[in-house]
Amino acid sequence: MLIYKIFRTDEWADMQANGETQGAPIDLSDGFVHFSTAEQARETADKHFTDATGLWLIAAETNKMATLKWEISRGGAEFPHLFETFKMDHVVWAKELPLGDDGHIFPDLS
Numbered sequence: 001m002l003i004y005k006i007f008r009t010d011e012w013a014d015m016q017a018n019g020e021t022q023g024a025p026i027d028l029s030d031g032f033v034h035f036s037t038a039e040q041a042r043e044t045a046d047k048h049f050t051d052a053t054g055l056w057l058i059a060a061e062t063n064k065m066a067t068l069k070w071e072i073s074r075g076g077a078e079f080p081h082l083f084e085t086f087k088m089d090h091v092v093w094a095k096e097l098p099l100g101d102d103g104h105i106f107p108d109l110s
Contacts, residue, residue, distance in 0.1 A: 001062045002092060003035040003080045004109070006045060009054040012094065020087045032069075033082040035060065038109035040079065045097065045104045055097040055104065060090040 007015070007024065015021040023033040026048075036044045041057065049055055062068055067083040098105050 002059045003037060003062055004041045005033065005035050005058040005060060006049060006097065007056045007058060009056065012056040012058065015086070015088065020085045023086060033086045035080040035082060037080065040077065041109065042106060051099065053099050056094050057097045057106065058094045059092045061092050064090050
């Protein structure tokens with residue numbers, strides 16, 4: 001199953017350079033790397049990245065993650081949280097997430 005992480009350009013570049021990351025500042029403070037499902041990704045972008053430019057959508061494969069947990073978050077929905085370093089080996093693809101007139105323009109996640 002694919003899950004998704006939104007990174008700013010500098011965060012994505014840092015992960016590529018180092019081959020891994022502990023995540024964005026919110027991930028570091030919470031102690032795990034936040035991800036979203038395909039159904040949750042747009043809401044995550046709208047809630048946490050409103051009007052932000054220079055974003056990347058990273059698709060990651062769950063079967064490569066040993067310590068992925070599904071935990072209840074906003075609205076009672078289960079979100080995937082990674083309790084280990086997010087590694088380039090987990091990444092399936094990365095695509096720019098441009099900002100359009102009505103929010104971020106997502107690739108097809110179906």
